[in-house]
């Protein structure tokens with residue numbers, strides 16, 4: 007069921023319907039990968055056939071086509087999606103991505119991963135995701151603002167503080183979220199506008215956000231790398247790591263790990279790759295990226311090719327860009343002991359098999375990058391109660407929550423001799439199954 011505001015071109019399609027076939031996925035079979043991962047864990051967990059069927063498809067898909075006036079007076083139309091995978095544990099939750107490759111297949115996969123992630127870390131949210139097919143580097147700030155406001159208007163009541171709560175993702179940030187709040191509030195009667203703060207998380211702190219949310223995903227990655235190092239007898243001081251993607255997740259993970267004494271030795275982003283065996287100053291690189299838009303041209307390291315970046319010898323690789331980066335081919339190139347997945351879906355099924363065969367440990371995305379949604383939950387609580395938590399409290403609660411999930415996944419992996427990705431799914435599916443067992447299915 008979609009909720010139409012009656013004023014927009016808003017449609018809902020079931021997967022496999024004529025409308026969804028028309029959306030040829032830019033990255034075919036990403037949702038198929040999620041289904042394969044679910045099926046693997048479901049067999050191990052002996053999940054009921056009913057729940058397998060329920061989780062095999064999203065509950066709701068909204069596609070909107072909407073017009074935006076550009077700075078030169080032209081009108082362009084854009085396509086956006088919101089996929090709501092499952093809400094057994096609570097309101098749908100998941101980011102909004104702006105990227106030219108956004109497709110219904112990709113958004114479906116990202117929404118399903120949110121269902122698993124929230125269940126795994128035991129927060130009362132379901133899984134959702136959204137995106138707009140757009141190259142934001144080609145739009146001005148004013149155009150991006152109008153696009154965001156119009157997308158929110160087109161989604162209408164398909165989002166809401168108790169229903170579906172977006173957050174930042176690739177190419178969206180706290181400023182984007184502030185526009186979402188303002189546009190959403192404008193659709194409410196005046197007496198209800200105070201509730202609009204809860205419609206998104208990842209807001210600027212001054213506009214109702216939470217201290218610690220901006221860095222939260224990178225913080226969670228760093229917390230788990232530290233925990234993994236302790237478990238494997240590796241000193242964090244002097245630990246070497248490489249990072250792909252130096253945006254919110256990669257940039258923060260790198261700076262936090264550097265602050266703990268680890269050494270960043272190579273970075274790749276969409277503009278190029280840089281490497282320095284003696285170490286790259288992550289703070290100086292972040293300043294360069296803010297100014298230049300990417301790592302290319304950074305004076306504190308040598309430019310290298312993508313192949314050289316992937317072959318860099320280090321303890322840890324943090325993929326923090328897009329999906330499908332560690333494939334059957336590229337997994338052979340890596341010279342690391344641990345892959346800590348900051349990005350969603352960075353490793354293909356073939357890539358997983360190669361990493362496993364080579365004895366490279368993987369902290370799977372649904373666990374490793376869960377810091378963002380954990381602190382989003384804290385922000386949502388603060389927005390609803392008009393409270394402000396101290397950043398130390400946020401960081402502490404984040405670490406407790408994500409390390410608890412790590413320990414559970416580790417225990418299940420060891421007990422049942424599973425890879426950590428499958429073990430993470432087993433823990434998550436167990437929680438969702440319990441709710442369905444206790445509640446039953448309407449009617």
Ligand code: NAD
Pocket residue numbers: 174175176177178223250251252253254255256274275276277300326327328329348349350351375376378379
């Ligand atoms: P971002 O837009 O802040 O940064 C993305 C980075 O990836 C940029 O440095 C960009 O240059 C790089 N990149 C893009 N295409 C690339 C390519 N082809 N090769 C190499 N680098 C490339 O995005 P983000 O919020 O940091 O998200 C990164 C990943 O983390 C995504 O998979 C996202 O879904 C996931 N994630 C984000 C959050 C969050 O809180 N922002 C939470 C959980 C997971």
